[in-house]
Amino acid sequence: MSEAIRVRLATLDDVPTIVTQRHAMFADMGDGTPESLDRMDAGFAPWLVEKMTAGEYLGWFALDENDRPVAGVGLWVQPWPVGPVDQIGKRAYLMNVYTEPHCRGRGLARHLVRISLDWSRERGLKTALLNASDAGRPIYESLGFRQWNEMGLSLA
Numbered sequence: 001m002s003e004a005i006r007v008r009l010a011t012l013d014d015v016p017t018i019v020t021q022r023h024a025m026f027a028d029m030g031d032g033t034p035e036s037l038d039r040m041d042a043g044f045a046p047w048l049v050e051k052m053t054a055g056e057y058l059g060w061f062a063l064d065e066n067d068r069p070v071a072g073v074g075l076w077v078q079p080w081p082v083g084p085v086d087q088i089g090k091r092a093y094l095m096n097v098y099t100e101p102h103c104r105g106r107g108l109a110r111h112l113v114r115i116s117l118d119w120s121r122e123r124g125l126k127t128a129l130l131n132a133s134d135a136g137r138p139i140y141e142s143l144g145f146r147q148w149n150e151m152g153l154s155l156a
Contacts, residue, residue: 005111010059019045021072021098029133062108071099071108075116086127092120094130
């Protein structure tokens with residue numbers, strides 16, 4: 001990327017932007033209906049305020065020339081049981097990785113993911129997880145993410 005990427009940390013004032021980007025991310029992937037995405041937004045916003053206030057969720061934005069967020073990443077620092085390799089009792093969960101369509105292909109998501117991973121390493125976190133869309137998978141793999149043995153089951 002030839003131009004410097006300007007980044008800033010999200011604040012509580014950015015909750016509506018994070019909610020909007022998350023909504024667009026799921027809509028772009030074809031997940032949910034307009035109604036279910038609206039219900040998601042309504043439930044996610046208070047969760048986000050709670051986690052940001054507690055310091056358990058951080059977000060970063062890449063900005064356009066008008067200082068408007070055009071890409072974002074979220075990092076949820078999850079409490080997690082100590083295990084044989086990871087004994088810190090927390091793990092990094094990356095979420096809400098989104099780039100506006102007109103800004104894709106410029107390395108914004110990769111840059112933001114790197115920032116969140118660096119932040120996690122600096123604080124001693126040993127594990128970073130995420131769910132990858134088909135579009136995001138190559139970015140995450142290029143940064144060292146690999147498939148693990150976790151499985152999931154929808155109980156709905």
